[in-house]
Amino acid sequence: MSKKKKAEKKLKEEPKADDEETLTPEETAEAEIPKEPSPEETAEAEIPKELSPEERLEEKELEIAELKNEMLRLRADTENIRRRLNKEKLDSIQYSNEKLIKEVIPIFDNLERALAAADANPDSLKQGVEMISKQFLALLQKEKVKPIPALGEKFDPNIHEVLSQIESDEHEENTVIEEYSRGYFLNDRVLIPARVVTSKKPAPHPDDEPKEEAEATA
Structure with a gap:
């Protein structure tokens, strides 16, 4: 057989590109959609991995360290x-x-x-x-400072401080007849009481005793 015939025979035996298997659009779309995990696979994935004692201890130590740091920060803030x-x-x-x-x-x-x-x-x-x-x-x-009324006023222990008393028949008893130092209010509160002298009744004179009392004594 000549070389030319062998080449033609070889070309006939090779598969053509058109003979290759092709996918329909529906099959292509189905191939591209990811497969959803089954309920069993999902349940297995949700089950937490059980930690070893060493891992649990390490986890707790980290939590304790974080709490200590937080406590130190709070203490520093409180001190500031x-x-x-x-x-x-x-x-x-x-x-x-x-x-x-x-x-x-x-x-x-x-x-x-x-x-x-x-x-x-x-x-x-x-x-x-x-x-x-x-x-x-x-x-x-x-x-808001104002003077406390004193002279001629009736003695008031809440606003007046008595320094002495003087007998007087010209004033009612416990009347302020002298003002040694002025007192002051601050708003409605006594800032300094007025230091005053008040009047008192004169002591009875022996010559002024009633006649009946003198006769009874005799």
Whole structure:
């Protein structure tokens, strides 16, 4: 057989590309859809793996370490809050009168000016003191401070402090007849009680005894 005939025979024996097996579109789609696991396979996958004693111990140690760290953080936060509150409290005590002091300083400056000018002009001292008195009164009123009524008032132990008593037939008993130092309210609370002298009934004189009592004695 010639070489040409052998080549033709070989070509006839080789399978053609058109003879290969082909898939329909439906078969191709079915092949591409992933297969869902069966209920048995799903149940097996959901069953947690049982830990060994060593693994459980390690897990608990990690939990304990996390709790300790959290406790330390909370303790540090609490300590920081406590320190901040203590500092704020100390500052509020140390500087609670800051506003009042700022208002008093100018009044004190005016007093020093009045004293410095007293030698050159004595009248200026009186004027300076009067001005300072008005400034103090304005400051007290601004701070809701007002004087406690005293002279001519009935003695009130809640707002008056008795220094002494003087016999008087011109006043009712326990009437304030002298004011040693003025008292003040702060809003409605007694800031300083008024220090006063009150009246009392005069002691009976021997010459004023009733006649009946004298006759009975005789």
